[in-house]
Amino acid sequence: MTGTPNSSSTGSSSPVRAQTKISVSDPKIMVNLLGAKDEILRLIEKSLSSDVHVRGNEITVTGEPADNATAERLFSELVELIEKGETLSVDAVRRTLAMLEANTTERPAEVLTLNILSRRGRTIRPKTLGQKRYVDAIDENTIVFGIGPAGTGKTYLAMAKAVQALQAKEISRIILTRPAVEAGERLGFLPGTLTEKIDPYLRPLYDALHDMLDPESIPRLMAAGTIEVAPLAYMRGRTLNNAFIILDEAQNTTPEQMKMFLTRLGFGSKIVVTGDVTQVDLPGGTSSGLKVVREILRDVEDVHFAELSSSDVVRHRLVAEIVDAYARFDADQEQQAAQSVHAVPGRAASGGRTGRRR
Numbered sequence: 001m002t003g004t005p006n007s008s009s010t011g012s013s014s015p016v017r018a019q020t021k022i023s024v025s026d027p028k029i030m031v032n033l034l035g036a037k038d039e040i041l042r043l044i045e046k047s048l049s050s051d052v053h054v055r056g057n058e059i060t061v062t063g064e065p066a067d068n069a070t071a072e073r074l075f076s077e078l079v080e081l082i083e084k085g086e087t088l089s090v091d092a093v094r095r096t097l098a099m100l101e102a103n104t105t106e107r108p109a110e111v112l113t114l115n116i117l118s119r120r121g122r123t124i125r126p127k128t129l130g131q132k133r134y135v136d137a138i139d140e141n142t143i144v145f146g147i148g149p150a151g152t153g154k155t156y157l158a159m160a161k162a163v164q165a166l167q168a169k170e171i172s173r174i175i176l177t178r179p180a181v182e183a184g185e186r187l188g189f190l191p192g193t194l195t196e197k198i199d200p201y202l203r204p205l206y207d208a209l210h211d212m213l214d215p216e217s218i219p220r221l222m223a224a225g226t227i228e229v230a231p232l233a234y235m236r237g238r239t240l241n242n243a244f245i246i247l248d249e250a251q252n253t254t255p256e257q258m259k260m261f262l263t264r265l266g267f268g269s270k271i272v273v274t275g276d277v278t279q280v281d282l283p284g285g286t287s288s289g290l291k292v293v294r295e296i297l298r299d300v301e302d303v304h305f306a307e308l309s310s311s312d313v314v315r316h317r318l319v320a321e322i323v324d325a326y327a328r329f330d331a332d333q334e335q336q337a338a339q340s341v342h343a344v345p346g347r348a349a350s351g352g353r354t355g356r357r358r
Contacts, residue, residue, distance in 0.1 A: 020068040022059040022075050030057055032082045033075070040093055044074065047097050074100060080109040091127075098311060099129050106132060116160040117212055124160045124212065130312035131157060138272060141304040143262070143297075145250075146274040147290065148308025149323040154274035155248050159208045161272070162244040166226070171268065172242040173225060176205045177261075179232040179252045202229050205248060232257060241266035250275035250290045252282055258289030278326070 024030045034041045034054065045052045050063025050071045061071040077096050082088055096108040111132040117124040126132040131153050137144050138161045146154035162174045180201045206229065209218055221227040232253065247253070247261055250273045258273075265271055275290045282288060297303045310323040 016065065017063060018065050018068055020061045020072055022061065022072060024057050024059065024079065027057065029079060029082050030054075032088050033078060035088065035090070039090060040088060043090055043093055044071075047093075048074070070100060077108045081112060084109065084113045086113065095128055102129060104129055116157070116164055119212060119214075122211075124157075126157065127153070127314045128312040130306075130308045131314075134306040134308060135161065137304040137306050138270070141302050142269075143265070143271045143303045144273070145290070145293070145303075145305045146272060146308065147277060147294075147305060148312060149276055149278065149310060151313040151319045151323075152308040153312070153314055154276075154308060155204070155246065156208055156211075158246050158272040158274060159205070160212060162246060163209075163212045165244050165270070171244045171270070173244075174227045175240060175243050175245045176202075176209075176227070176229045176248070177232050177235055177246070178202060178205065178248045179250075179257065201231065205229050205246075232261060235261055235264050238264055239266045240264045240269055242268040243270075245269060245271045247271070247273045248275070251277050251280045251288050253289035254282070255287055255289045255292045258293050262293075278330070 024033065035043075041052070041054060048061075048063075048071050049067040050061045052071065053060045053062070059075060061068050063071070074096060077100070078088060078093065081092065081096070086092065092112060095112065099106070099108040099111065106129055111126060111129055114125050114132060114135070115123050116126075116135065126135050130148075134144075134146055134154070135157055138158065144158075146152075146158060148154055159176070162171075162176075165171045166174055178201055206218075209227070209229075213221070218227065222229070232247065243266070245264070250258065252275075253261065261273075262271065273290070273293075277288060277291050280288045280291075294305060298305065310321075310327075313319045313323060
């Protein structure tokens with residue numbers, strides 16, 4: 001891909017507009033770059049401040065120089081994604097644009113092609129800059145906290161890193177755990193044995209495992225103790241060596257449970273703790289161990305807190321908007337509560353009494 005800028009001016013009072021021509025030599029790349037029925041091209045035109053015109057193997061971008069530079073960089077990143085074997089999608093274009101707007105040092109083409117695991121033609125990789133930094137933090141630290149809203153890939157990517165470490169023989173076993181805290185149901189009312197009662201809480205971890213390993217191998221690995229999925233209560237009194245340990249839904253731990261879990265860390269092990277501090281299901285008045293631990297361990301070396309946000313949500317587009325809407329609502333509620341505390345009526349200020357003091 002080559003780009004040639006040509007500048008022109010329409011008058012001293014008008015902004016300077018220039019033309020940048022981008023040549024794409026491979027027709028297959030150009031077809032992928034435009035998308036089915038030109039859907040990708042329409043998204044790019046809608047997202048950029050510059051005008052975009054395509055003719056043959058040439059893309060002409062017209063606009064202010066800074067806008068043209070952004071457009072040229074966008075096309076360069078998208079072409080590199082295609083050259084690396086990616087089938088370009090509207091979602092990939094949106095994520096590339098978001099990373100360019102964030103003006104970070106990481107290149108979108110590198111972020112979106114970082115492979116963690118591949119199985120049966122399906123590759124697991126980070127899809128946002130926040131996810132890429134989260135994955136890098138897992139590589140670089142012994143204990144990592146992945147904190148963020150639903151759909152940001154906190155647990156899924158941690159599971160992928162655990163399986164990757166197992167396959168590379170960096171660890172000898174994977175331990176997956178969650179607190180069995182009810183969210184609207186009571187364990188006592190669920191049918192079956194204790195194991196059957198607990199199973200619904202662990203089901204998301206089993207589902208992720210089936211995405212990353214051959215399903216027929218999972219029972220064998222679990223029987224051998226190579227993979228263990230258990231409630232948090234089962235961790236007490238143990239020392240976990242040479243293991244990749246994941247604590248999911250950590251917002252539903254108490255401070256005491258969090259301390260108990262973290263002190264299970266043994267030699268050659270790595271811990272990833274994931275959770276969403278806005279979805280605490282603990283009984284009223286009980287502090288979340290995930291909220292408290294940030295204050296306790298934030299300055300401890302080799303412990304990293306990765307904060308994910310709505311921009312890292314990789315589910316349906318509406319999920320990110322729902323997360324943001326709830327965040328705004330919670331902020332408004334807190335502000336109203338704070339105002340009501342500071343607003344002291346005259347009766348309250350005088351203790352509700354009137355008349356002369358005796």
